[in-house]
Amino acid sequence: MRKRKKVVIANWKMNYDFYETTSFIRNFLKIVFERKINHNKEIIIAPSFPFLHISNQISQGTTLNIAAQNIHHTDKGSYTGEVSSYMLKSIGIQKVILGHSERREFFLEKNNLLFEKIKIALKYNFNIIFCVGESFLERSKNKQFEIVKSQLEETVFRCTSDEVKSFYIAYEPIWAIGTGKTATFEEVQIMHEFIRSLFFDKYGESVSNRIYILYGGSINDLNAKDFFSQKDVDGGLVGNSSLKLDKFLRIVQS
Template sequence: MRQKVVIANWKMNYDFHETTSFIRNFLKIVFERKINHNKKIIISPSFPFLHISNQILQGTTLNIAAQNIHHKDKGSYTGEVSAYMLKSIGVQNVILGHSERREFFFEKENILLEKIKIALKYNFNIIFCVGESSLERSNNKQFDIVKTQLKETVFHCTSDEVKSFYIAYEPIWAIGTGETATIEQAQTMHEFIRSLFFDKYGKNISDKVSILYGGSINDLNAKNLFSQKDIDGGLVGKSSLELEKLLKIIQS
């Protein structure tokens, strides 16, 4: 049975007080309501608050993820943060390939492959994002785009290495827009992604890889999305900033 996963990607939101208060309140409610049973819950705050967030969650089943890493160990890269640094404060998960990193910071597959390699070197679990733009979908190129994104990055990894991945399908046209892929669109793409893993690595890997949906997922549409056979959870953006909405998504 595949692991069910919900990841709260807070992006560039929340200061120190907001971050720590949210996590403490969230943790209290999660255990009071026992809603984390058989689910992996990962919270991804901004870089300055990863250490304190990880300390708050010590001894619990909840996890922390970084929103990005640099593709080198160390060096003269002003303003960057490396896997080497994050490992030293106990971070074990990282989001790579998010469409906002691709769009605003011009990250291409060659750089993402380097980031994957450095993350694997430090034994990170990797949440790797793929997805097409509205233009690419309107031109019926969505399957080609997603296949290429995986082929040039994740599929360079061995069968053992790929066990460290969660794949997040994020249709770029749905991120932060309030527009969500239909149930059929989401399931069809997730099924396609799983078939690519089957072709590359075989049934054992494809059956076990958790494929998450991201793209304006919220407390109203989560249940229908998560009920699909190839959708194993969500990478949640805006809705993860509201405590009750995030809890409802996890309960879905």
Template sequence: MKKKIVIANWKMNHDFHETTSFLRNLLKKIFEQKINHNKEIIIAPSFPFLHISNHILQGSPLKIAAQNIHQMDKGSYTGEVSASMLKSIGISKVILGHSERRKFFCEKNNILLEKIKIALKYGFNIIFCIGETYFERNKNQQFNVIKDQLKHTVFHFSENEIKFFHIAYEPIWAIGTGKSATYQQAQKMHEFIRSLFLKKYGENISNKISILYGGSINNFNAKDFFLQKDIDGGLIGNFSLNLENFLKIIYS
């Protein structure tokens, strides 16, 4: 049986002291209460603190992910971070295609395709985000949007490469708004996403691939989402910033 995956995406939050304190206290709670044997826990802190975070969690079952990479190997791209740089400090997981990257940094499918290629080149595990806007859902276009996003990115890759992916479904209208899809809505979309993998790659891959929900999961609703047949965990934003809230989500 697959472990549920819980990813804390801290976005542009937590300074050095907050990051290190949170991780040390989380480790202490994890080992004291032995709560992670049925969960895979991944933390995605800000870029400046990836190295120290990886050092703190070294030897523990908790893992670190970057929130983004640039699509080029190196070059004159001021302020950007490459896959090779992250690999050199021991990072091997990355979130790509987050709705905020798509919205605020104009990342289209063609750019995300190149980011996937460079991530795979360096052996990264990829948490790839997909999701529709409120307008698209209101027009009943959500299934076509999801299918199109996968078609032009993830579905370019072979069965051997797909094993490096987790998929995170995050309805854009539920990111940072306090709104959330119902667990029935989320399950219906996750079932649809899994059916696309079944059609493209067959039963073995569709069963194995982890599909996470990323739309305003909190300590009150996490259990309902995690109980759904096709929801394999969560990509957690605001409610991963507070240790007690995050622990409650892990307990769910």
């Protein structure tokens, strides 16, 4: 079986201004270079839209990748305030987060819309960080596997095996994001193993072995090593803990 490298993604959400964004990235790259801590890791940072271009410019020639936090589901048009893959491609962005729980909850994004976003992202050859996960109510009813399976079947699993090679899957139990509740290492491994088995059933062993499945529920510098040591956890989608340089560096080194 091919050994998968670890992937760490910083999702900065609606945080940091121009100065904070550029300072963080420059300092991060300086420390990573000096300590040589990016061996066999993929590191991705997703800043806010206004700072994608400058962040990508600063990162040129390094191993750091820059991702967008969202895209619109069409190329262009009368959609005030929206940003398209067509626009992002023109400034060198090649990765995007789709289906984040906050997009689903606050912007009412459903699976049919997310599939349209997947299609347009694939059209422009984006790598897609696709989020799935259940709410506290759904888990309390023991429906977490049913929910995650349906989220994949209605979106990612409508793609071909070649297209799926462009995906990272991020499992984020919604009940463990910013609530103080934490999923156990065993709960996370069980879900990641389940997700990998779904890819095996749909696409076969080759795809299931190579797909990156990341954990996105309240990872911090204290628990990252234990989460990342789980067999089917290939890294993390990190929220608040990625906003502090020292904490994010410790997570990367985990």
